[in-house]
Structure formats: C-alpha cells, structure tokens
Amino acid sequence: MSARWDGITRAESLLGGAVRIRHEVADAAKRYDWPELLALLSANPALINATRPGGHALYTPLHQAAHGNAPVEVVERLVAMSAWRTLRNAQGETPRDVALWRGHGRLLEVLTPVYQHDVPLGRLAAMQAHLHAVIRERVEELVTRHALRLPELEPLLEMEEAAMWFAVPGMYGGFNITLEGSGEKAHLVSESWCRVVGGSGERHEIDAEGSRLVAVGFV
Known part of the structure; x- marks a missing residue:
C-alpha cells in the first residue's frame, strides 16, 4: 500500500471524531507524553505525519519529538512507524533541523534522513x-x-x-x-x-x- 500524504489543515474538512483524535495526537506530542503519543499512533497509524487541524506551525509528531528531546528509542519507534525525516514544518525545518537549533545533539543521527533514491x-x-x-x-x-x-x-x-x-x-x-x-x-x-x-x-x-x-x- 502506498504511503499517504495528509493534506488536511482545517478541522472543517473532517468529521468530529476525526478532528478529536488529531487533536489528541497533537496534544500528546506537544506535552511530550511519549507513551500516550505512541499508543495513539499505534491505534491511528495514518496520523504519523499529520499536523494539528487549524494549526500554523505544521509540527508533526516527529518534529515535536525533536523539539522535546525525546528518548532515542521513541524517535526510532516513530521512524519505524513511517514518520518522515524529510517532512518540513511551516518554517521549512525538518525534525533534524529542530533538534539542531534546540541543542539536542543526541538525536541528530537518528533524525538524519536515509535516502533510498537518488534524485537531484x-x-x-x-x-x-x-x-x-x-x-x-x-x-x-x-x-x-x-x-x-x-x-x-x-x-x-x-x-x-x-x-x-x-x-x-x-x-x-x-x-x-x-x-x-x-x-x-x-x-x-x-x-x-x-x-x-x-x-x-x-x-x-x-x-x-x-x-x-x-x-x-x-x-
């Protein structure tokens, strides 16, 4: 099955239950509640690269993990769940960029994208x-x-x-x-x-x- 590009930015594009679960994922990531975040994403794997409906920062769970200096094993788990290390937020930053300016050097290696294809x-x-x-x-x-x-x-x-x-x-x-x-x-x-x-x-x-x-x- 192909990966899914999540283009949703507005809550109005979704039914109520779908809006709620997206906010729950975004809230868990923002408060650095890694067990809750992983549990939510395990139950809703399509949201691994989603952002908050109505939000402006375009932080995915992996961006928040980089921001919050999550344990390396949490970041590895997110990557294993198909979190994209090349996806950029509203400032054009990848999760690695966020970890770099936040001074979280221990995450830089695991957040460095591994390319499978060579395209300029x-x-x-x-x-x-x-x-x-x-x-x-x-x-x-x-x-x-x-x-x-x-x-x-x-x-x-x-x-x-x-x-x-x-x-x-x-x-x-x-x-x-x-x-x-x-x-x-x-x-x-x-x-x-x-x-x-x-x-x-x-x-x-x-x-x-x-x-x-x-x-x-x-x-």
Whole structure:
C-alpha cells in the first residue's frame, strides 16, 4: 500500500471524531507524553505525519519529538512507524533541523534522513511544482476550499516503494503519485480519479520540464 500524504489543515474538512483524535495526537506530542503519543499512533497509524487541524506551525509528531528531546528509542519507534525525516514544518525545518537549533545533539543521527533514491533536489522541486499545477488544474476549487497542503516530494526519497496517495476531500478520490527512475531520468506518474464517476481516471507523466496527459478514462 502506498504511503499517504495528509493534506488536511482545517478541522472543517473532517468529521468530529476525526478532528478529536488529531487533536489528541497533537496534544500528546506537544506535552511530550511519549507513551500516550505512541499508543495513539499505534491505534491511528495514518496520523504519523499529520499536523494539528487549524494549526500554523505544521509540527508533526516527529518534529515535536525533536523539539522535546525525546528518548532515542521513541524517535526510532516513530521512524519505524513511517514518520518522515524529510517532512518540513511551516518554517521549512525538518525534525533534524529542530533538534539542531534546540541543542539536542543526541538525536541528530537518528533524525538524519536515509535516502533510498537518488534524485537531484532541484529536479525534484521542479517536478513538485508541475505536480501541483496538475492537481490545481483538476481540483482547484477543493484545494482552495479546504486549504489543502499539497504533496511534497522529498519524503518519497525515503521510501523503498516511492509512492504516495493524496486523498482530496469532496473529490471521492484523489491522486496516486509514484516516483520512477533516478538521477536526471527521474519522473513522476500521477494517476487521479473520482471513484463515483466512471471513466474519470487521468494519468499524467511529470518531469522537470512539465507534465503530459497520457491516458484518460481508465477508472
């Protein structure tokens, strides 16, 4: 199964129970209650890279662990649960960056990303911009209404299977994004669909130069 990009930023995009559990995860992380945080994430693994609904700092549980100088074994557990070490907060900081400025040197090694794929970051950034254009072309109104955080590609470099699913509220579907190739040949394949509309599938190939619609109607 692909990893999930959590683009939710507003509580209004969720049902009440889902809002509550996200706040519980964020609260446990913020007060450095590591046993409670790990218990909540074990029960709700899809929230491992989520941020607080309505929050502005965009701290994930791993950012808070870096901020609070969590025990190394807690950070290792979060990473084992697929917390992304390349995910950035609102200030553009990775968890390692947070640990560094907080002076938590013992966490730097475990928070250093381990890349599984070799893609120049400049090429990755160009592909990300073209991906965002593809998403906005298809669901601009939903992106704006829900203030969605669009997928960032650097976490793909951490994954053995470099793929993520981006669910879009109100679309009844979303975008499956896969990184293929490496180096200057790296490119993305984006497949999007609405599961309640037959023939809605669109497949785009995306590289540093732009995007191309290569198939339609496959879902």
